[in-house]
Structures are given as C-alpha cells and as structure tokens.
Amino acid sequence: MKSRRPAVWWMLASYRASLHLLPKEFRREFGDEMTLVFCDLIEAAQKKGRWTAARVALAALGDVLATAIQERRCSKALKTADLPRSMRRSSVSVRIATKTLIFLTAVSACGVGAKLIARTWAAGPMERPMKTTYRVEEVSIPLKEEALAGRLLQPESPGPLPAVILIPGYVPGHRLRNEDGREGDEDAGTALARYLAGHGVAVLRVPFGGGTEQTKASLSVGEMATRTVACVEWLRGRDKVDRDRVGVIGQSVGGLIATLAASESDSIAFVVTLATPMESLDRNSLEVLDRALSSGGAPEADREAIKNMLQEVFSAAAKGASAQELRPAFEKFLRAEYPWLPTQYRQMAGKTADEFVARIVDEHVADAASPMFRSLLGYDALATLGKMRCPALLLFAERDFKVDANHNAGLARRALEAGGRKGKVQVISGVDHFFERASDQRSDAKVSPEDRFPAEFFDAITTWITTAGKEP
C-alpha cells in the first residue's frame, strides 16, 4: 500500500471505512474479498485516467451503501422471528441513519478531494467522447453491382459523431470471421468495435469480399478499396455521422486496403493501420518463413532452398496459375518446410508431414489462386502510403511474428517522410499481431478487453479518431 499514490490511498481508506455500514457477519465473510475487487477496479480504471478512477470509486461506495441497506433488511427479517419487533426496527433504523449520515459526509469529502486531485493530475488536454451505450443495426449498403450487408454499431450519444469502417485482416471470402480462427470471447476487431462504439464512435463492419457463407470469390485489393470508398460515402450520408470525420481502420492486410482507399478519395478523414505489412505479401511471407525456419534450427542452405520453393509458388500464382496447377509445387514446399517448423507449431499442424499437408493444402492453394492473393504479390505498400490524402496512424505490435514491428515501422516512417505525408508511427509493446497481450503477460482469470488489450492500444486509436489526425 505504501507505494500507492495518495489519491488511491484515500479511495481505499474510504472504501474500507464504508464497509462498516455492512452487517458484521457479511463484512467478516466478504469484506477482504470486496477490498481486493475494489483494488482491481481502481487499477483498471486508472489506465483510463484519474477521472475514471474517481468515478469508479464513488460508484463502488454507493454500491456498498445499497448493499448495506439490502443486507440489513435481510438480517432484520431473520431476527424479527426471535426479537421484539419494535425494539429491533428502531435500533436498526437509528444505526443505519447515523452511519449513513457519517458515510455520506465522508463520501462528499472524498468526492471533492478525488475530483480536485484528478483535475490536478489530468494528463494533457486530450478530449475524449463520453462513454455511451450503443445499438447494433444490420444495414444494407447499395453498390453498383450489389448491395452489401453490414453491421453498424451506432452510439446512443447525440451527434454529429465520428465514424470508422473497420476492415479485418486477410481472411479471403469471409471478412467477419474471427481472425486466425482464434478462440476466446471475441476477436480483436470485435473488441475494438465495441470499445469505439462505447466511446462515441460509430463503427461499420462490412464483409467486402463475399458473403458470410463463403460462397463468393474474394476480391482484389483495388476492388476492396473501391468498396471501402463507397462505404465511406454511405457513412457520410448517415444522420448522426459527422461527414468530415469518417475514417478507415485496417487490421494487417486490411490496412493496405485502408491506405489504398485513402490514396484514391478525399472523403476519408483519417486512417489507422494495425500491424500492416509495409512490404508485398510475397516478400513479407518469405521473411516470416525465414524467421520460422531459423527458430526451428534450419541451416542457411536449407532455408534458402525452402524459400525458393515458396517463391516458385508465388511466381506461378502471379502468372495466373489455377489451384490445381499450384498444388504440386505447394505440396513440395510444405513437405520441405515441415521438419523445420518450431516444435510447438508442428504439434498443432500435424503429427507427420502427410497429415500436415493434407490438413492445409486445399485451403492454401485455393487461396493462392484468388484475386486477393494475386493482387498482393509485388504490391507496393510504401508507394501507396506516400500518396495518401489524409493523416495516418500506423500501429505495430512489438511481439508480432507475422509483421516484424521494428523493420516495418522503420519503412513506414521513411515512406511518410519521403512523401511529405502527415502521420504517426507507434509500436505497442508486449502485444502480438492482434494487439493482444502475449500469453506470458496476462492471467487466464482476467477476461475483460482491458486485460487482453493494453490501454495504450485503445487510447492511441481513440485519440487519433477524436482529433481526426490533428494530434500534435
């Protein structure tokens, strides 16, 4: 406790004092647990600012008061069977009234104190939208060729509101599927969408590249960027949306779509990319492969040979080879790669090379023959970055195995400078490709988005949106 800040100490002291309002048995049974939970709440709230911490503390104090009334009512109901009714009621009423008066006086004092301290400590002039509830609306966005079915998270707070389109990572055909098939409560995109909507930002999610049934072929990056611009125009026409504050957020390859759209349209106010590769898909994939083979202990000669096999697949795909034509070369590459995969991955991928190949080859060759995949081979992400017509926030994840943070952040900085473009490049520490804290940095018992994703991640994005890229 000694290391805590004074304001936190006061909050904790007030909370512990307020526990004396509770019946003695209840306090003995649960008082320590409640204090622990209170500390957890304050720690989580502090990440969002001092005001939030002060508000949470006051809410918790009010909660103790309500519980005290409820629990004393219960204990009174039990005792009336044994004791004279009038005496018990009078005694309980007087005690509650006295303690409540003392408690409310203490709460008022603490509230004023906490507010003053929070004001003194407030970090910078950053304005944030008020936290709000939101409703989910299934929407239809008319395009020239077809209508897109999307999902709009519409905050209940009064407009005009900033708005974003959220584009997920590379999942051909099905753009709203949980990225990478990961399990858990929700994927990073859903967590971010809910967070932003809860902070007064309208969020549109649209499966650009085909329906949710995966019956349609994927589109190229260019086609997706065109659809993104169409969706931005649709959003700008919505009643509560501020037409000058509509932006695009893209996760991983989705960031390439976002930057391409922003290089083609003046309607996009800002862009945020999340762990987006700054090199073409083939080049980035070869680098990831090299790191995987190195960590598996493959000698340099083997690494080069295996990378050449993958390069052959890329070359054939770029020339328009069909899935069937790509299959032999891809199988050869997978068999060569298998013995050098890191043990942990090999255990998940398959017990033998045959099992590994049989499990993934169909999906991968179909993907490699898709328009989306082809359009990303040789794609010049840096040139697009230099042509953007709006500011961009480029976030990278320190522990990203798929998109190396330092390498790509360096490329992004140089491209922004060379193109004279306004933007900010930031590396979030301790997180993976999906901006989730690495498994060794979080407890399985903690399940909230605040625990899974660092506050720095949410803060960076909300600040960028709130200021529409005008952040100093």
Next chain:
Amino acid sequence: MPSAVERFLPLPHTELHVLLALCSQEMHGYAIMQRVRHGTSDQVRLGPGTLYGVIKRLLATGLIVEGKRRAAAAGDERRRYYRLTPLGRRVITAELERLTNILRAGVAAGAIPANRLIVEGLQ
C-alpha cells in the same frame, strides 16, 4: 409442489448473470464482474457489494460452492474462487429454457421481429 429446480425460478437478473459467468469455469469475484460486464456489452455492471450479496445468496441456496484456493503462482492466493454445483447448472438451464420460451412467444405475438434474434456475434 414446485420441484427443487422450479422453486428458484424466475431467477433475479443479477443471480442469472453471475451463474452464467460461472458456467464455463470457476472464477474469483473480479473475474465474475468482468465476465458479466463483457458478456452483456457493458449493459450490466455489478459493484463489489452487489456481487458478494448475490454470491452469499447463491452459496446459501447451494447453487454455487467455493472452490479450492489457488497457489500464489496462479494469482492472488487470498482470492476465493466459486463454481457452479450440479443443482446450479440445472437451475440455469431451466431459467434459460424459460427465457427462450418467452422470446418465442414474443416473436409469435409480433412484439419482436424474427430477424432481431440474429444478434451481434451469433452469426
């Protein structure tokens, strides 16, 4: 004469959310609060007092029991973990069936459009 399960129905909404949170695994108080908050898209926020009032009642009625304390390495060893009993699981199942029937009745009566049943994340 109501059965052992039916006498708990309908469950108050706070009890329902806490039992739902404990369906998948045993948890300590803070994890339950976060699970409830997260699972209801921030619509339901339990304070520590409310939560432990509910836990007290659920313990007294045998719907949950206290689990084993964890070692320090697994978290804070002072925390108490709670888990559903078989009776608690039967009660939550019965309550969800009851609510499902109400929802069906709502759709049949035209009070709620059928397409509203497709809610976020359930596609």
